[in-house]
Amino acid sequence: MLRARGIHVEIHGRPILHGVDLELRPGEVTVVIGPNGAGKSTIFSVLSGDIVPSRGSVTLDGRPVAEWKPQAAARERAVMVQDSTVSFPFSVREVVQMGHDAWRRSEQADRDEEVVDGAVASVGIEHLQDRTITVVSGGERQRTTLARVLAQEGRTVLLDEPVSAMDIAHQERILSLCRALAAQGDAVAVVLHDLDSAAVYGDRVLLLDHGRVVADGTPNQVCTAELLSRVYGTPIEVFDLHGVRRVMPSRRPAGPRREGAGGPIGATAQTVR
Numbered sequence: 001m002l003r004a005r006g007i008h009v010e011i012h013g014r015p016i017l018h019g020v021d022l023e024l025r026p027g028e029v030t031v032v033i034g035p036n037g038a039g040k041s042t043i044f045s046v047l048s049g050d051i052v053p054s055r056g057s058v059t060l061d062g063r064p065v066a067e068w069k070p071q072a073a074a075r076e077r078a079v080m081v082q083d084s085t086v087s088f089p090f091s092v093r094e095v096v097q098m099g100h101d102a103w104r105r106s107e108q109a110d111r112d113e114e115v116v117d118g119a120v121a122s123v124g125i126e127h128l129q130d131r132t133i134t135v136v137s138g139g140e141r142q143r144t145t146l147a148r149v150l151a152q153e154g155r156t157v158l159l160d161e162p163v164s165a166m167d168i169a170h171q172e173r174i175l176s177l178c179r180a181l182a183a184q185g186d187a188v189a190v191v192l193h194d195l196d197s198a199a200v201y202g203d204r205v206l207l208l209d210h211g212r213v214v215a216d217g218t219p220n221q222v223c224t225a226e227l228l229s230r231v232y233g234t235p236i237e238v239f240d241l242h243g244v245r246r247v248m249p250s251r252r253p254a255g256p257r258r259e260g261a262g263g264p265i266g267a268t269a270q271t272v273r
């Protein structure tokens with residue numbers, strides 16, 4: 001279990017996080033949401049050990065993260081940072097292999113390659129393995145980065161906006177994969193901007209705003225129209241579909257539609273050149 005208590009962070013003298021508590025439990029997907037600049041990536045950097053908080057504590061399986069040796073920590077906790085890029089011309093497979101470095105042993109080379117194969121297959125990049133990472137598309141690169149994180153085999157998995165560059169089919173695949181990781185006992189934390197995905201895929205939702213936890217609970221507790229509309233500063237509607245809470249921006253037309261503005265998309269497209 002990864003636990004952060006009373007985390008305060010200041011960067012260049014400016015307070016960024018104000019006493020954030022966060023607990024990632026095995027078997028749960030925790031989705032972290034909040035407006036731009038709320039502090040989502042910063043708390044992930046604290047959890048991953050990249051930022052040392054000015055106050056507060058972070059423990060992994062009950063021990064302060066600072067006491068973990070890097071290799072042991074890498075075997076326990078895998079982190080996908082936002083917009084991570086590899087600028088050197090490695091192949092896609094080589095990038096995924098890097099994720100498994102903390103485990104690599106010459107006497108178990110077959111097992112190492114099996115893990116890499118599994119990570120590659122779980123994000124559907126088998127056909128890209130020989131391509132150079134610097135020339136694949138943004139969504140393909142993001143899936144490669146995710147495969148690298150999966151190859152690390154950490155039981156605690158932190159994913160900062162893992163599907164931001166993906167089409168809807170790949171988003172669904174990867175978010176279902178997060179649920180599958182939790183089902184096998186991993187503690188999974190995901191930063192998402194899509195509030196509907198947060199409500200559908202999260203066991204718990206943590207809402208941050210201006211560096212503070214505004215709400216932490218089940219999707220039904222956190223994803224209310226009143227709370228989300230207030231924090232995001234835009235009207236948001238919440239409804240239940242097939243027993244699941246769904247969230248979407250309120251997009252009621254401002255006034256009556258103009259005559260002829262609707263109609264079949266094909267007909268409109270023909271008139272636009």
Ligand SMILES: Nc1ncnc2c1ncn2[C@@H]1O[C@H](COP(=O)(O)OP(=O)(O)OP(=O)(O)O)[C@@H](O)[C@H]1O
Binds near residue numbers: 038
């Ligand atoms: N290295 C830095 N130097 C100065 N300010 C920083 C630095 N890193 C983060 N901040 C500030 O801290 C605040 C929180 O940033 P953070 O990246 O954690 O937000 P976020 O919730 O992840 O936002 P987004 O949704 O836009 O990714 C922002 O105001 C940001 O400008």
